[in-house]
Structure formats: structure tokens, C-alpha cells
Amino acid sequence: xxxxxxxxxxxxxxxxxxxxxxxxxxxxxxxxGAVPGLTATMATALLVPVTFFMPPVPAIASIVTATxxxxxxxxxxxxxxxxxxxxxxxxxxxxxxxxxxxxxxxxALGAGLVFSVIGGLFGTAVLxxxxxxxxxxxxxxxxxxxxxLVVLGLFSAVFLAHANPLKGIVSLLFGLLVSAIGLDNPAxxxxxxFGNAELAGGFTLIPIMIGMFAxxxxxxxxxxxxxxxxxxxxxxxxxxxxxxxxxxxYPVQTLRGxxxxxxxxxxxxxxxxxxxxxxxxMSKRFSKEPEKFGTGxxxxxxxxxxxxxxxxxxxWIPALVFGIPGDSITAIxxxxxxxxxxxxxxxxxxxxxxxxxxxxxxxxxxxLLMLPLGVAAIKxxxxxxxxxxxxxxxxxxxxxxxxSFAINNTIFGVVLMLAFGLVAYVMEENGFPVAPxxxxxxxxxxxxxxxxxxxxxxxxxxxxxxERPIAGALGILTLAVVSIPALRxxxxxxx
Amino acid sequence: MTGAALVAxxxxxxxxxxxxxAMPGQKFGPAWFPGLIAIGLAICGALLFxxxxxxxxxLFAIPEWMQRQHGRRAVATVLAGLVAYILLADALxxxxxxxxxxxxWMRALGASWRVTAAVAVIATVLVHLAFYKVLRVPxxxxxxxxxxx
Numbered sequence: 001x002x003x004x005x006x007x008x009x010x011x012x013x014x015x016x017x018x019x020x021x022x023x024x025x026x027x028x029x030x031x032x033g034a035v036p037g038l039t040a041t042m043a044t045a046l047l048v049p050v051t052f053f054m055p056p057v058p059a060i061a062s063i064v065t066a067t068x069x070x071x072x073x074x075x076x077x078x079x080x081x082x083x084x085x086x087x088x089x090x091x092x093x094x095x096x097x098x099x100x101x102x103x104x105x106x107x108a109l110g111a112g113l114v115f116s117v118i119g120g121l122f123g124t125a126v127l128x129x130x131x132x133x134x135x136x137x138x139x140x141x142x143x144x145x146x147x148x149l150v151v152l153g154l155f156s157a158v159f160l161a162h163a164n165p166l167k168g169i170v171s172l173l174f175g176l177l178v179s180a181i182g183l184d185n186p187a188x189x190x191x192x193x194f195g196n197a198e199l200a201g202g203f204t205l206i207p208i209m210i211g212m213f214a215x216x217x218x219x220x221x222x223x224x225x226x227x228x229x230x231x232x233x234x235x236x237x238x239x240x241x242x243x244x245x246x247x248x249x250y251p252v253q254t255l256r257g258x259x260x261x262x263x264x265x266x267x268x269x270x271x272x273x274x275x276x277x278x279x280x281x282m283s284k285r286f287s288k289e290p291e292k293f294g295t296g297x298x299x300x301x302x303x304x305x306x307x308x309x310x311x312x313x314x315x316w317i318p319a320l321v322f323g324i325p326g327d328s329i330t331a332i333x334x335x336x337x338x339x340x341x342x343x344x345x346x347x348x349x350x351x352x353x354x355x356x357x358x359x360x361x362x363x364x365x366x367x368l369l370m371l372p373l374g375v376a377a378i379k380x381x382x383x384x385x386x387x388x389x390x391x392x393x394x395x396x397x398x399x400x401x402x403x404s405f406a407i408n409n410t411i412f413g414v415v416l417m418l419a420f421g422l423v424a425y426v427m428e429e430n431g432f433p434v435a436p437x438x439x440x441x442x443x444x445x446x447x448x449x450x451x452x453x454x455x456x457x458x459x460x461x462x463x464x465x466x467e468r469p470i471a472g473a474l475g476i477l478t479l480a481v482v483s484i485p486a487l488r489x490x491x492x493x494x495x
Numbered sequence: 496m497t498g499a500a501l502v503a504x505x506x507x508x509x510x511x512x513x514x515x516x517a518m519p520g521q522k523f524g525p526a527w528f529p530g531l532i533a534i535g536l537a538i539c540g541a542l543l544f545x546x547x548x549x550x551x552x553x554l555f556a557i558p559e560w561m562q563r564q565h566g567r568r569a570v571a572t573v574l575a576g577l578v579a580y581i582l583l584a585d586a587l588x589x590x591x592x593x594x595x596x597x598x599x600w601m602r603a604l605g606a607s608w609r610v611t612a613a614v615a616v617i618a619t620v621l622v623h624l625a626f627y628k629v630l631r632v633p634x635x636x637x638x639x640x641x642x643x644x
């Protein structure tokens with residue numbers, strides 16, 4: 001990174017318009033995160049139609065800021081309502097609420113905020129150092145390596161994300177099938193279009209994502225909308241009280257949460273919510289006082305709170321370098337990157353260096369901004385949680401409709417949104433995870449293209465996939481990852 | 496049940512892709528990728544079917560809201576409103592349809608008439624300003640075409 005590039009990046013970020021976008025997105029993210037039933041992924045899906053019309057840096061900046069704020073703000077209703085604001089806070093919702101009941105709500109909220117910021121900054125630091133280094137290596141990759149990376153990514157999504165890998169594979173295959181629709185394949189042959197022009201172009205992913213992440217979530221929540229929330233009464237003074245003591249007392253936990261979170265984020269298909277569950281479990285296992293977990297003990301909240309925010313930045317590493325999303329948020333982001341001409345891939349650090357470093361700066365800025373804005377959000381939490389849902393949900397739905405329409409200016413977008421919203425809802429109700437389907441849709445074309453072009457290069461010899469050193473190593477790793485659980489499914493009685 | 500449906504879907508796909516042309520001089524044509532997906536779906540479908548038989552699992556999980564009248568009505572209204580928008584937006588235009596479905600949803604979810612009327616109109620106007628004016632999305636005017644601004 002040269003000084004000139006950095007100067008350009010600074011100029012791109014510290015522009016009044018961009019700063020205004022960041023502030024507005026921060027407020028939006030805090031609100032969406034704090035209201036149970038609205039998630040960080042949903043915030044991203046709702047932002048896309050708006051960012052569609054912005055220059056690249058503010059567009060990406062708004063998503064980065066809103067998601068970081070939303071993941072933190074998800075902790076707020078955990079403390080006050082015993083309901084996670086986003087799935088990423090679900091792992092320690094009971095713990096946080098127990099603290100509130102003991103009269104330590106202020107401590108739980110403060111720890112959520114401070115250690116979110118630390119985790120977020122840690123993830124960002126890893127992103128800034130690891131991504132360009134990885135890109136150096138990835139420059140040498142050919143279609144063979146990319147093929148294996150995609151396969152590895154798809155399967156790690158299946159096996160990491162869910163207790164039932166079989167249902168995960170079905171979800172993945174469904175996503176791949178959707179990606180096969182249309183003209184856009186190596187042969188240029190219209191598949192599954194039935195002569196329909198809308199289908200020939202393939203499905204536009206953004207209305208699908210709005211459906212799967214926003215509409216399905218609204219369907220899930222709207223059935224119980226007549227049941228009022230009960231808010232715990234707690235006095236909130238200075239949320240930073242006692243934070244320094246906590247940081248000195250639990251440095252290992254903070255670091256471990258951040259490292260694990262970044263790693264889980266970087267693995268395709270698993271994001272902040274899984275990172276938080278794993279970190280909470282790990283914190284309990286290695287704790288000196290595991291018996292206190294679940295009774296209102298701050299240790300797990302620190303580790304998991306750092307973990308979910310670091311996962312956000314970690315997910316951007318494979319997304320930027322390979323175009324393989326690390327979580328469902330970056331699955332949406334990759335589409336935005338292409339639209340903005342910031343095509344992901346190892347060359348992004350050469351061709352678009354100022355924009356990429358500007359995005360890195362936004363990550364730092366967003367995490368720092370989280371301190372003052374987070375305090376404001378905690379103070380205003382009671383008002384936010386009193387927002388009437390019977391008004392909020394319809395307005396968000398209308399927004400989804402218009403957003404889905406706006407991508408291609410056709411009503412077909414709204415049809416897609418509704419159809420996939422229902423599909424995602426039914427899938428989740430029946431235990432099929434949605435994340436592998438999304439990954440399949442995003443990566444399907446890449447998988448087929450790299451396979452076909454590798455086969456053409458190798459003249460049909462399968463062994464060519466193992467002949468290059470990195471490809472061979474990746475291939476063997478992939479086969480190992482795939483075969484162990486597959487054998488388990490085949491030979492043991494299905495659960 | 497889901498398993499059986501998946502096997503059936505896979506069979507339909509495999510049958511359909513028989514009609515795809517081969518790429519001249521090459522083994523892997525457009526049928527290869529969907530074919531592989533279909534085979535995978537068939538295998539998983541069969542395994543799920545077997546697991547389902549063994550556990551005597553219910554055909555579909557019945558969510559909690561289905562058992563309550565308010566829940567059923569709320570979800571049905573949301574879906575009906577979205578379908579209505581798809582069918583009516585081009586004819587009636589965004590503005591009329593938008594106000595109508597917002598009103599439908601808010602009433603069904605229990606907002607008062609006064610709040611409903613105010614929010615339906617204000618939200619539609621705000622969306623108009625944001626998307627039509629600022630972002631230049633060509634929202635349909637429908638019957639209001641003559642008064643478009």
C-alpha cells in the first residue's frame with residue numbers, strides 16, 4: 001500500500017456525502033438490530049436497492065456500517081426483553097437477561113458495546129492484513145484452484161452451519177439448481193426457461209435475497225404480533241463503568257472470541273450467529289467458573305460479543321479475494337460489488353486499490369463510531385423498542401416490494417421476492433438451513449464455469465484437477481471434508 | 496414426504512435435460528451441471544424419505560401462529576397484500592395500490608384507523624419521493640398517469 005493510494009482512500013471516505021451516508025446507515029443499523037425480528041442480513045437486503053444508485057464507496061460503506069451497528073444493537077433487547085435483536089445475539093440472550101434481573105443490566109449492555117468494538121476492530125485488522133496477502137497467492141490460481149475453492153466453500157457451509165448435513169446438502173442443491181436457470185452458462189443454452197424471457201436472463205439475486213431474508217422473517221414474526229413485549233425495568237447510567245476492570249480480567253477471552261469469530265466469519269456459509277454460539281460454548285468450556293454460566297455471568301457475553309462482531313469483517317476476506325462469500329451478508333455484498341464495478345478477485349487490490357482501502361477505512365471508522373452511537377442507542381433503547389410493530393412491519397414490507405421492483409424495474413422482481421420469501425420460510429420451519437441455498441445461488445455459475453474450463457484445458461482428464469500443487473492440496477482437503485460426514489450419513493442411522 | 500417430493504423433482508429434471516443439446520467435440524454440455532444436481536437431489540431425497548419413515552415425522556411442521564386465529568389472519572393478509580400488489584400495481588399504479596395494501600396490513604395487524612390512514616399516505620408519499628424522485632425508479636402510475644408529476 002503506497003502513500004498515494006492511502007491519501008486517495010482518505011479522500012474517498014472523508015467526503016461530506018460519504019460521512020452523511022455512514023451516519024444515516026449507522027442509525028438505520030442500530031434501529032434494525034435493536035428491534036427483534038429485524039436482522040443484520042435484512043438490513044443489508046433492504047439497503048441494496050438504495051445503494052444501487054450510489055457511487056461504489058458510499059454504497060459499500062453504508063452496508064459495512066449498518067451491519068456492524070446491527071450486530072451490536074442485537075444485544076440491547078437481549079438485556080431488556082430477553083429476545084435477541086438479531087440471531088447473532090441469541091447465544092447469550094438468557095445470560096444477558098439474567099444479568100439485568102440481578103440489576104446489572106448496565107454492565108451487560110456496556111460489555112456488549114465495548115467488546116463488540118474490540119472484536120470488530122480485531123476482525124478489521126485481520127481483514128486488512130490477510131486479504132492483500134492472500135490475494136498475492138491467489139493471483140497464481142487457475143480454474144482448477146478456483147473449482148476446488150468453490151467446492152470447499154459450498155461444503156463447509158453445509159457441514160458448519162447445521163446439525164443435519166443432509167438437509168444442508170438439499171438446501172445447497174436447491175440453490176445450485178436456481179443458479180442453473182437461464183442463458184448464463186458456458187454453453188449459452190437457455191435452461192429451464194420454458195420460452196419465458198424473464199427466466200432466460202436468470203434470476204436476479206437481490207429480489208430473491210430480499211424475499212429470503214426480509215419477507216420470510218416478517219412472516220415468521222407477524223403471527224405473534226398481537227403479543228406485547230415485556231420490558232425489564234433497569235436503570236442505565238454510565239455504561240462504561242467497570243469496563244476497564246473487565247478488559248483486564250478477561251483478556252484471553254476477548255482475544256479468543258475475536259480470533260475464533262474472524263475464522264468462522266472467513267469460512268464460507270457461517271457468519272456472526274454461528275461464531276457467537278461457538279464462542280459462548282468455548283468460553284464455558286475453558287472458564288474457571290463454568291458453573292456460573294447461565295446465571296448472569298459476564299464472561300461468555302464478552303467472548304461471544306467480541307466474536308460476532310469480528311466475524312463480520314472476517315467474512316469479507318474470502319468475499320473480496322475469491323468472490324466466495326463468508327456469510328449471508330457478504331453473499332449479498334458480492335452482488336453489489338459486481339454492480340459497482342469492484343469485481344471481487346485477487347486483482348481487486350491492484351485495479352481498485354483506493355476504493356478497497358477506503359472500504360477498510362470505513363470498517364475502522366464504523367467500529368469507532370459504534371462507541372458514541374452505541375451509548376446513544378442504549379439510552380434510546382426503550383423508545384426504539386416501543387416502535388409500534390403493527391405500523392413498522394407493513395412499511396418495511398412496502399419497502400421490500402419497491403426495492404425488489406427497483407432492481408430491474410419489473411414486477412417479476414416482486415414475484416421472485418414473494419416466492420422465495422415463502423420458500424425460505426417453509427424451509428426454515430422444516431429444519432432446512434437457508435444459508436447453503438444462498439451460497440449455491442451465488443456460487444453456482446462460478447462452479448460450473450471453472451469446472452468446464454478446467455475440463456477443456458485438461459482435455460477431459462479428471463486427474464488434472466490434482467496435478468498443480470495448490471489445486472492438488474485443495475482437492476484432497478475438499479475430498480476429506482466432504483467424505484467424512486458423507487460416510488457418516490451413509491453408514492450410520494440417520495438422525 | 497419432503498424426500499419423496501425431492502426424488503420426483505429430480506426425476507422431472509433428469510427427464511427435462513435429455514432435450515439439452517451436446518456441445519460439439521466436448522463431453523460436458525449444458526445438461527451436465529443440472530444433471531449432477533438432480534442426481535444429488537435424488538440421493539438426498541431418498542435418504543430423507545428413509546429417515547422420515549423411521550422417525551414417523553409429521554409431514555410438515557405446524558408453526559405456532561397457525562393455532563391462533565390472529566396469527567393465521569395476520570400471515571394470510573400479508574401474503575394476500577403481496578399478491579394483490581403483483582396483480583394490481585400496473586393497472587392501478589403504485590400510489591393507489593401502495594396506500595391500499597399498507598392500510599390492509601396495518602388494520603389487520605391491529606393499528607387504529609387514524610394511525611392507518613396517516614401512515615399509509617405518508618409512507619407512500621415518502622417512498623414516492625425517495626424512489627421515484629431521488630432514485631429515479633419508474634414506479635408505475637397506472638390510472639393516475641394523467642396526473643403524473
